Amino acid sequence: ETGVTQTPRHLVMGMTNKKSLKCEQHLGHNAMYWYKQSAKKPLELMFVYNFKEQTENNSVPSRFSPECPNSSHLFLHLHTLQPEDSALYLCASSQDPSGYYEQYFGPGTRLTVT
Amino acid sequence: EDQVTQSPEALRLQEGESSSLNCSYTVSGLRGLFWYRQDPGKGPEFLFTLYSAGEEKEKERLKATLTKKESFLHITAPKPEDSATYLCAVRSGGSNYKLTFGKGTLLTVNP
Numbered sequence: 584e585t586g587v588t589q590t591p592r593h594l595v596m597g598m599t600n601k602k603s604l605k606c607e608q609h610l611g612h613n614a615m616y617w618y619k620q621s622a623k624k625p626l627e628l629m630f631v632y633n634f635k636e637q638t639e640n641n642s643v644p645s646r647f648s649p650e651c652p653n654s655s656h657l658f659l660h661l662h663t664l665q666p667e668d669s670a671l672y673l674c675a676s677s678q679d680p681s682g683y684y685e686q687y688f689g690p691g692t693r694l695t696v697t
Numbered sequence: 698e699d700q701v702t703q704s705p706e707a708l709r710l711q712e713g714e715s716s717s718l719n720c721s722y723t724v725s726g727l728r729g730l731f732w733y734r735q736d737p738g739k740g741p742e743f744l745f746t747l748y749s750a751g752e753e754k755e756k757e758r759l760k761a762t763l764t765k766k767e768s769f770l771h772i773t774a775p776k777p778e779d780s781a782t783y784l785c786a787v788r789s790g791g792s793n794y795k796l797t798f799g800k801g802t803l804l805t806v807n808p
Binding site for chain 2: 587589623624625626628639641673675681682683684685686687688689690691693
């Protein structure tokens with residue numbers, strides 16, 4: 584595997600389900616990110632992790648719970664979601680979160696909440 | 698608050714017809730401006746980083762330029778495979794780690 588991988592690629596869940604999204608980066612980076620991409624809206628940053636420590640929570644509802652066990656893996660745990668949470672969820676990584684280094688994105692998980 | 702505005706929202710070109718995409722930004726101390734390409738159903742693919750006014754970078758048919766208020770992505774003699782959404786993002790020198798994205802320009806190149 585190379586770059587940033589995400590699983591699953593597609594997910595359909597009911598409002599009462601609990602599911603998790605997984606991201607893995609094979610680039611040796613220290614920072615990882617979760618973004619939400621909705622139609623007609625810019626990418627929205629959700630969470631930032633630097634050396635597996637959360638450094639940013641961009642006012643995300645508690646029904647989204649991130650987990651970063653090490654610098655290569657990032658999870659997004661989902662529970663009691665709303666239909667408006669349906670979107671493309673993107674994981675990204677960079678050498679560090681300073682902003683001087685570009686972020687590399689995974690292919691995303693297309694989430695549909697029914 | 699950092700702001701990024703991309704124009705036009707959509708652009709349709711004939712193959713070989715050169716044009717430019719615009720990214721206007723407002724930030725407090727620019728740390729970096731990034732261009733990405735995104736194909737439908739995929740994650741953004743990194744193209745360029747620009748750090749200071751006057752800087753230019755090129756890759757195949759693409760050339761990115763930067764001034765103190767905006768960046769342009771020039772596309773020379775585009776091909777149908779250049780069709781994608783092009784995203785611009787900025788990172789300010791503030792204490793947060795947020796990368797602010799524009800809504801993107803959807804480019805369609807017809808053969």
